[in-house]
Amino acid sequence: MGFDQYHEPPNELSDETRTFARMMLSLIEEAEAIDWYEQRISVEKDKQAKAxxxxxxxxEFKHFGMDLEFLLRKKPEWRAVMQSILFTKGDIVKLGKKGEEKIE
Ligand SMILES: [Fe+2]
Structure with missing residues (x-):
């Protein structure tokens, strides 16, 4: 296992920040897994394999969601932005700007 998820000396990071970094990496890996399955599913001809x-x-959707929820609970500012964007309707860019204004 590599330790390159840290961009600062790990021994200078708090336990909380190291946990945050591990969960961020986990979120990225779950997103990659969703993407890879999407691509495999799109080309697979065997029905059973596809299922x-x-x-x-x-x-992987569930894993991504749990990782994201964990991270959002740790970062209230991030949660505030996400609350303006996720599970809404309308122009996503406008919703993003609205979320950004919440934390300014
Ligand atoms: Fe997973």
Whole structure:
């Protein structure tokens, strides 16, 4: 296992920041897994194999969601922005600007 998720000397980081970094990396890995399954599913011809990959991708949705929720609980400013964007309707860019204004 590599330790390159840190951009500052790990021994200078608090336990909380190291946990945050690990969860950020986990979030990235779950996003990659969702993407990789999406690509595999799109090209797979075998119906059974495709169904298994779809099932696996659904697991990754859950993992991504749990990682994201953990991180948002640690960063109230991030949560405030996400509350303006996620699970809404309308222009996403405008919603993003609205979220940004919340934390300024
Ligand atoms: Fe996963």
């Amino acid at each position: 298994i990959m779809q099932n696996a991708q659904q697991e």
